[in-house]
Amino acid sequence: MGMLDGKKFLVTGVLMDSSIAFHVARIAQQEGAEVILTSFGRTMKITQTIAKRLPQTPPVIELDVADQEHLDTLAERLGEHTDRLDGVLHSIGFAPQGAFSFLDATWEDVSTALQISAYSLKSLAVACEPLMTDGGSIVGLTFDAKFAWPVYDWMGVAKAAFESTNRYLARDLGPKGIRCNLVAAGPIRTTAAKSIPGFEQFERVWDDRAPLGWDVKDPEPAAKACAVLLSDWFPATTGEIVHVDGGVHAMGQ
Known part of the structure; x- marks a missing residue:
């Protein structure tokens, strides 16, 4: 029996097989879960193609978190594929x-x-909550927002808002049995990262500063942390940020 046997998850953010979200979906399936992916617009065909590289090809439904109609109809459209959700991965930025x-x-x-x-974490949680009648877990991906990083600028501010949003969701959804936690991953060479000007600055220094070392080409450590937080193994943890960054967050300059 796998750690996620019988669970049903919605996974956003699968664009390439280098995506952390792709590896969360893969690990979830290998651990016994059913997975539904989201995508939208021109990336739908890309996600549908990449989905075929998973152990089982999951359905892909359209979701643009900036489109209120998509959000309002999400639970209904998910209902065509599942009777409930046990967890949601927010991997959107x-x-x-x-x-x-x-x-x-x-x-x-x-x-x-x-x-x-940032706001999309709340939007996604509210849209999925009707299917989480037995509680569950919402997990998001962040990049530690305690610092003013080089080049990150307003995305860093957005991540700070994202982390605060997680805490408020933990407060409001906790009585419904829904846990809300984040994984603060170190820099991973994903499609999203490549769109950040100067991202290579992180790549050059992170491995040197990480006590455990760090491989920017390996999304699996962060994906494993997400999978565990989606499981029942953290039943009393919410509003938390788990760092998967080789230990950089704990080091001085």
């Missing part, structure tokens, strides 16, 4: 290029980053 220049960014750029990268 986006900021316009202008948001990576802190002093020059416009509110239009910043508001987009905040909506897609």
Whole structure:
């Protein structure tokens, strides 16, 4: 019997097989879970193709977290594939290029980053909650927002909002038996990371600073942490951030 035997999960953010979300979906299936993926727009065909690389090809439903109609109908559309959800992985983030220049960014750029990268955690949780009648686990991916990182700029601010949103969700969904936790992963060379100007700055120094070392090409440690948080093995943990970064978060300069 696998750690996730009989569980049913919604996994967002599978774009390539280098995505952390892809490996969460893979591990979940290997541990006995059923998985449904989301995608939208031009990336739908890409996600459907990548989904075939999983142990079992899951359904892919359309979800743009900036589209209220998609959110309002999500539970109904999921109902075509499952009678419930035991967990949700939030692996969604986006900021316009202008948001990576802190002093020059416009509110239009910043508001987009905040909506897609922070507010969407609440939106997704509310949309999925009707199917989580027996409780469950919502897990999100963050990049430690305690610091002002080089190049991250307004995405860093969005991640700080994301982490705060997680705590408020933990407060409001806890009475319904729904746990809300985040995994703060070290830098992984994903499609999303490549869109961040200057991301290679993280790549150059992270392995040197990590007591355990760090491989920017290996998403599996972060994916395993997500899988465990989706399981029943953390029944009394919510509002937490689990660092999977080789230990960098605990080190001084």
